Amino acid sequence: MMVAIANGANSAPSAADTSGITPADGNDSGPRVLDDNLREALTFDAPYVLDRLLSDRVVETRAQAEELFTEVKKYLVLSELSHDMVIGMYSEMVDAAWHAFILFTSQYADYGHRYFGHYLSHAPTIHSGSGYDGQFGAAVEKRRPGISRPRRRARKKSTFTDFRERYETLFGQPLPYVWHDIGFITVNRRMLVDDRAGPLTLALGDGQVSLFRTNGTAVLSVNDIATAALQFIIAKGAFYVRELPGGLTDDEKIGLAQALVRSGALKVAP
Known part of the structure; x- marks a missing residue:
């Protein structure tokens, strides 16, 4: 079947020279901004979340569940480090994995307090970009000790391009396919x-x-x-x-x- 898309909403511009992801002192970027707590947050295991994704038939394989949960953790870390911007949630599938984690109330709360110093709120806001579905996610009221926040000012909402550029700068890899829901x-x-x-x-x-x-x-x-x-x-x-x-x-x-x-x-x- 020949399909002609009528708009170009998904054509992605080239990456910007700078990501906007910096520690509080503003003199660093990329993977070096990850301190020990955030590195441990990325390696956190939660087999009960994977089991839930499988039992709810969100995914068909455990490997898919692991990929989605990995991206939830990366998303939360990226949101924590984006002082000037509210990072949008651009995948229904990654968001579903986040919801599965939240269902384990005690473990989820402990994860936030242990690695981020606060509860990680999920505050959905509809994303309006054509072709990219999801919510603006982590509403952060308090910052983890050790990462101070610049003087309080309005934080703009990300575009998908903002998100992709910051992700690739921070983690040093292309945005994984799991962020594109069509793969599921x-x-x-x-x-x-x-x-x-x-x-x-x-x-x-x-x-x-x-x-x-x-x-x-x-x-x-x-x-x-x-x-x-x-x-x-x-x-x-x-x-x-x-x-x-x-x-x-x-x-x-x-x-x-x-x-x-x-x-x-x-x-x-x-």
């Missing part, structure tokens, strides 16, 4: 229509079916063999990829769902 889409994955930017509508013509927001914003265009599937998606709002009608193959169903996530029309349901 299978025929057994549940999907949700993302209507935060407005309802969706269809238009047919010239062998194509096009998806629009009701304000006229183009989302994507595909071969009209996907018409029944798109009509189903708009009508249902929530569905499993395997349920898509219209005689599509499994690969076509997955490809259509991936394209719709990239364009901001769908989001993955953990």
Whole structure:
């Protein structure tokens, strides 16, 4: 199936020269800013979180659970070190792993106090960037002893590019694929229509079916063999990829769902 994305929201600019991640004295960057506490926070083991992700069928393998939990810890550390910016949560899957950790109330609270010096609050705020779903996450009221915060000022909200650049600077590696939820889409994955930017509508013509927001914003265009599937998606709002009608193959169903996530029309349901 040929899919044409109508916007370029996911095209990523090149990395900036500086990351904005610095310790309190402002004279360092990259992995050197990690003190012993934060390094230990990254190596913290919580097999009960992995078990929960598997039992809730958020993931299909323990390896996937481990990858997601690793990224939760990195996200929390990155948020702690970003003095000037509220770092957005850009993956429904990583956020689901964070929620799984929070469910273990005592262990989660102890983790925050032991390694960060405070409880790690989860304060969701809808992220508006097309193609990247999630919440603005760690609301930090107190700083861990040893990392002072500059004079209090308004902290701007990150963009996905801000997040990626700071992540790659701090951890010295490309942003892992697990931050892109499309990698978790299978025929057994549940999907949700993302209507935060407005309802969706269809238009047919010239062998194509096009998806629009009701304000006229183009989302994507595909071969009209996907018409029944798109009509189903708009009508249902929530569905499993395997349920898509219209005689599509499994690969076509997955490809259509991936394209719709990239364009901001769908989001993955953990």
